[in-house]
Amino acid sequence: MKFFEQEYFSGEELSDVLVEGDCIQIMDRLPDEIFDMVFIDPPYYLQLPTSRKLRRWGVKTEVNGVDEEWDKFKSFEEYDSFVVKVLERVQRLMKPDATLWVIGTYHNIHRWGKIMQDMGFWILNDVIWLKTNPMPNWLGVRFTNATETLIWAVKDKGSKKYTFNKEYAKQFGIGKIYENVWRIPICSGEERLRDEKGNKVHPTQKPVELLKRVILTSTREGDLILDPMAGVGTTGFVAKMLRRRFFMIEKERIYVEWTKARLKKFSKTAYSLKNDV
Numbered sequence: 001m002k003f004f005e006q007e008y009f010s011g012e013e014l015s016d017v018l019v020e021g022d023c024i025q026i027m028d029r030l031p032d033e034i035f036d037m038v039f040i041d042p043p044y045y046l047q048l049p050t051s052r053k054l055r056r057w058g059v060k061t062e063v064n065g066v067d068e069e070w071d072k073f074k075s076f077e078e079y080d081s082f083v084v085k086v087l088e089r090v091q092r093l094m095k096p097d098a099t100l101w102v103i104g105t106y107h108n109i110h111r112w113g114k115i116m117q118d119m120g121f122w123i124l125n126d127v128i129w130l131k132t133n134p135m136p137n138w139l140g141v142r143f144t145n146a147t148e149t150l151i152w153a154v155k156d157k158g159s160k161k162y163t164f165n166k167e168y169a170k171q172f173g174i175g176k177i178y179e180n181v182w183r184i185p186i187c188s189g190e191e192r193l194r195d196e197k198g199n200k201v202h203p204t205q206k207p208v209e210l211l212k213r214v215i216l217t218s219t220r221e222g223d224l225i226l227d228p229m230a231g232v233g234t235t236g237f238v239a240k241m242l243r244r245r246f247f248m249i250e251k252e253r254i255y256v257e258w259t260k261a262r263l264k265k266f267s268k269t270a271y272s273l274k275n276d277v
């Protein structure tokens with residue numbers, strides 16, 4: 001029997017699983033209330049012009065934005081409808097006191113926040129990721145965008161017993177009362193995955209430090225974490241480092257392959273790859 005044809009899944013069967021496929025279809029095959037935490041790093045819908053390439057001052061080299069097919073939608077309407085579909089499924093899959101993190105930029109995060117509130121999610125915080133080495137605004141026509149916003153929420157207002165590890169919040173937040181600003185560089189150097197030509201494997205690979213903070217503040221050892229749009233698998237990689245379990249979905253085969261290679265570092269961690277759907 002194929003994996004997703006089973007009627008019932010034990011927590012163990014869903015531990016440390018990487019699925020290649022569309023997250024909407026895959027999430028529909030999972031049982032209710034199984035995840036302790038969900039991390040979503042969705043397409044930004046940057047809407048970059050395809051005809052005009054952005055160039056750096058002086059040197060005139062091209063700036064690589066996010067130009068991938070997976071970031072393209074026809075309209076805000078289509079994007080919002082995707083957001084609703086994802087959130088409906090995530091809400092069903094979260095345990096009653098699970099939490100949800102969504103990360104984005106000004107392009108998309110406000111849409112996610114509004115839709116989450118409309119659907120009954122209860123926002124606990126937003127956390128500002130302040131990039132210590134942001135990409136400058138090359139044209140000099142607006143502020144350099146040095147932040148991303150993370151929304152942290154429970155599935156409804158009644159969820160009170162969610163995990164919040166204060167001791168880690170104290171370590172990571174700014175100031176005496178651990179304010180909600182995290183200063184972290186963007187992913188670079190050894191950590192950044194590059195192909196044999198030296199090109200970035202994924203345009204928006206998130207820093208390990210960011211995921212470390214998310215996971216340490218909002219989960220316990222052994223918890224099961226869902227990442228439905230996993231890219232090159234940063235969430236699962238850090239989950240294993242911190243003795244948590246992951247269930248990741250990614251639709252682009254190339255990223256799935258890189259995630260597999262990344263997870264090999266944990267040679268003792270057996271994980272299953274499901275691409276039979």
Ligand SMILES: C[S@@+](CC[C@H](N)C(=O)[O-])C[C@H]1O[C@@H](n2cnc3c(N)ncnc32)[C@H](O)[C@@H]1O
Nearest residue numbers: 022023041070205206229230231232234250251
């Ligand atoms: C912003 S990136 C995530 C990056 C990831 N956090 C990392 O550190 O590598 C969003 C990812 O969502 C994937 N994606 C977009 N739509 C999807 C869908 N419907 N199902 C599964 N994956 C999807 C894209 O292929 C892309 O890799």
